[in-house]
Amino acid sequence: xxxxxYKSEQLELIVLVSFNYGSKDGRVHLKNIKFFKNLEEVTSYxxxxxxxxIENRDFNNFDSxxxxxxxxxxxxxxxxxxxxxxxxxxxxxxxxxxxFTTKFSQSVIRTVMQLKRGxxxxxxEIADKIGSKAYRAIGNVLRNNPLPLIIPCHRVVKKSGNIGxxxxxxxxxxxQNLKRNLLQLEGVTRV
DNA sequence: AGGTCATCTCACC
DNA sequence: GGTGAGATGACCT
Numbered sequence: 546x547x548x549x550x551y552k553s554e555q556l557e558l559i560v561l562v563s564f565n566y567g568s569k570d571g572r573v574h575l576k577n578i579k580f581f582k583n584l585e586e587v588t589s590y591x592x593x594x595x596x597x598x599i600e601n602r603d604f605n606n607f608d609s610x611x612x613x614x615x616x617x618x619x620x621x622x623x624x625x626x627x628x629x630x631x632x633x634x635x636x637x638x639x640x641x642x643x644x645f646t647t648k649f650s651q652s653v654i655r656t657v658m659q660l661k662r663g664x665x666x667x668x669x670e671i672a673d674k675i676g677s678k679a680y681r682a683i684g685n686v687l688r689n690n691p692l693p694l695i696i697p698c699h700r701v702v703k704k705s706g707n708i709g710x711x712x713x714x715x716x717x718x719x720x721q722n723l724k725r726n727l728l729q730l731e732g733v734t735r736v
Numbered sequence: 737a738g739g740t741c742a743t744c745t746c747a748c749c
Numbered sequence: 750g751g752t753g754a755g756a757t758g759a760c761c762t
Contacts, residue, residue: 649759668743672758682759684742703743710742720742740761749752 546576548596550587551614553621556726559587560617560694563596564610567638573609574638577691580712580723609636620694623730627662628694639695649677650686657687660700663731667704688713699727708736 551560563577581587591598599610616631632639645651652675660666669680687698688710703709710717711724728736 647759672743677758679743679758681741681743681757685740685758685760686742688742690742698742701742705744708742712742714742717742724742738762741759743758744756745754747752747754749750 546594546596547599548591549599549610549614551617551621556621556723557582558621558723558726559584560621561587561590562610562613562617563594570638572636572638574640575613575692575695576640578693578695580693582719613637617694621730625662628697629658632695639692641692644689644691645686649675649679649682653683653686654696657696657698657701660697663728663733665700665702665728665733665736667702668709669704671701684710694727699724700731702736706736 546563546565548561548563550562552558553560559581561577561579561581562575563579564573564575566572567574579590581590590596612635613632616626616628616635619626619631620628641654645654653671656671656674667680668683671683672678672680683701687696687701690696690698693699693712699711701709708721708724711720714720725736
C-alpha cells in the first residue's frame with residue numbers, strides 16, 4: 546500500500562492518504578485518511594503499517610492522486626468546494642473498508658455523507674433521522690471512520706453546543722481543535 | 737456476558 | 750456555565 550501526505554501550513558497539520566491499486570480495475574483505491582501533528586508521527590505510522598511514501602516529485606506517475614492533492618489544497622485554503630463531489634469526479638475508487646457491516650452503522654454513514662460543507666448536525670439528530678435512540682452508539686461508529694473529510698464526521702457535534710469528540714479521544718485538546726478548525730474552514734463559527 | 741464508548745439529561749452547585 | 754451520575758444502545762472481545 547502507498548501513501549502521500551498533504552501539509553497544511555496554517556493548521557500545523559499533516560494529512561496522510563493511504564491507497565493502492567485495484568487488482569482488477571487498476572484504479573486508485575482510497576483506503577484511509579489520517580491526521581498528524583508532525584512528520585515524526587507520520588513516519589512511525591508509515592513504519593507500523595508498512596506504507597510506501599510517494600514523494601511530491603513522483604506525482605506525475607499518479608495522475609488521480611495529484612488531482613486529489615489539488616482538491617485537498619483547495620479545501621484547506623478555505624475554498625468553497627463540495628469535497629465529496631470533487632472526489633467523486635476523479636478516477637478514484639473509495640473503499641469503505643469492510644468496517645461498516647451492520648445496518649445501523651451503514652445508516653449512520655449514509656446520513657453523515659449527506660451533510661454539506663458548513664452544515665452541522667448532532668449525534669441525537671442523526672439518531673432521530675435513522676429511527677434509533679442510540680445517539681451514543683453513533684459516536685462509536687464515527688470513531689472508527691477510516692475516511693474523515695470524505696465521510697464528514699467533523700460536522701457532527703454535541704447537542705449542548707460543545708464540539709464533541711474527534712479521532713478517538715487520545716489527545717482530546719488537539720483533536721477538538723482540529724475539528725473546530727475544519728468547521729471554521731467551512732464557515733462555521735458557532736462551535 | 738461484560739466492558740467500552742466521539743452522548744444526553746437532569747440535578748446540583 | 751461547569752460537573753458528575755445514571756441511562757442508554759450498539760459494538761467488540
